Amino acid sequence: MTQPAYTPAAGRLAPLRLYDPIVSLTRERLWRSLLAMHIAPRPDDVIVDVGCGTGSLAALLARVEPQARVIGVDPDPAALDLARRKAAAVGAAPTWHTGMGDDLADIVGPATADTAVSSLVLHQCPVPMKRAVLAAMHTVLRPGGKLVLADYGRQRTTAMRLAFRIVQLADGKEDTQPNADGILPRLIADAGFRGVREAETVPTVTGSLSVYVARRA
Numbered sequence: 001m002t003q004p005a006y007t008p009a010a011g012r013l014a015p016l017r018l019y020d021p022i023v024s025l026t027r028e029r030l031w032r033s034l035l036a037m038h039i040a041p042r043p044d045d046v047i048v049d050v051g052c053g054t055g056s057l058a059a060l061l062a063r064v065e066p067q068a069r070v071i072g073v074d075p076d077p078a079a080l081d082l083a084r085r086k087a088a089a090v091g092a093a094p095t096w097h098t099g100m101g102d103d104l105a106d107i108v109g110p111a112t113a114d115t116a117v118s119s120l121v122l123h124q125c126p127v128p129m130k131r132a133v134l135a136a137m138h139t140v141l142r143p144g145g146k147l148v149l150a151d152y153g154r155q156r157t158t159a160m161r162l163a164f165r166i167v168q169l170a171d172g173k174e175d176t177q178p179n180a181d182g183i184l185p186r187l188i189a190d191a192g193f194r195g196v197r198e199a200e201t202v203p204t205v206t207g208s209l210s211v212y213v214a215r216r217a
Contacts, residue, residue, distance in 0.1 A: 016078055020054055023120070026204040031150050031211065032057055034200045035119060038148045038213050041065035045114040048073065048140060050101045050133060051121030055083025055094065061117075062092035070094040073107055101125075101133035104140045113140045119150040123179040124171045127187075130178070134191035141216040147193055153201070153210030154182030164207030180207070188214050 041047055041061050045068040049058040052072030062070045072094050074080055080096050087094055099107045101121065116137040122130045137147060155161040161180065168176045188196045193214035200211035 016054075016076070016082070019079075020056070023056075026206055026209065027202055028056070031200070031202045031209050032060060032119070034202070034211050035117065035148060035150050036060055036064055038199060038211060039115050039117055039146070041068040041070075041115070043067035045069070046108075046112060047071065047115045047117060048104065048108055048113045048137075049094070050104065050116060050118040050137060051075075052083060052094075052096075053079050053120075055080070055086050055096075057117065057119055058083065058094040059087040059090055059092040062087065062094045063090060066093075071108060071113075072096045073099050073101065073104065075100050102129065102136045104136040108140045110139050111142050113145060114142060115146045115148060116141055117148045121151065122149070122184065123152045123167065123176050126175050127178055127183070130183075130187055131191065134187055134193075138192045138216055143216060145216045147188065147212070147214045147216070149184070149188070149212040150209060151184065151212075152176065152179045152207050153184055153198060153212070155180040155207055157208075160203060160208040163205055166206050184210070184212060188212060192217065 041064055047061055047068055047070045049072045052058045052074045055072055058070050058072040072083055077098055080098060083096060097107050152167060155164045164180055185196050194217045196214040198210050199213045202209045
């Protein structure tokens with residue numbers, strides 16, 4: 001069987017059906033609520049969820065502000081099938097597109113989005129792909145547009161570094177270690193964003209999650 005060109009949502013060791021139960025162990029309700037707070041969707045906003053997976057965040061945002069246009073992008077058709085069913089079950093209506101994060105400009109169009117958001121994606125990517133995804137998110141944002149990311153950031157304590165080994169077992173140390181070393185703020189700034197800050201940190205049983213916010217100049 002041909003291996004996908006991306007790391008599956010649940011990592012290399014678990015089937016997709018286990019993704020939502022696994023993520024629920026990461027204090028998901030808390031950090032998704034923090035993401036929604038920092039996104040603060042408004043009527044007529046265009047919000048792009050990059051690597052939307054099974055659609056939990058996109059469905060949440062569409063429910064918070066039904067008049068916003070929420071676009072979920074993910075390379076895994078099976079994950080998008082789950083996302084469609086999940087959103088329909090709660091009466092949310094995002095639109096869904098199959099594609100890689102570095103192809104956003106072709107999917108959404110340059111300078112068309114008010115907010116670009118991503119959660120638990122970049123830690124699974126090699127550094128060149130992390131850079132490419134952030135550059136694509138910068139491209140699709142309008143001037144002044146907002147970037148909001150939730151992902152594993154610097155693991156500052158021994159307990160969090162030990163907990164993060166679970167993620168590294170599932171997703172591979174080569175791609176995940178740069179996140180644990182605190183690379184994301186620098187990569188975000190290198191992609192052209194301004195005002196980069198780590199707005200929130202959430203300790204979990206799988207390591208510390210960080211919420212980063214920035215703006216396109």
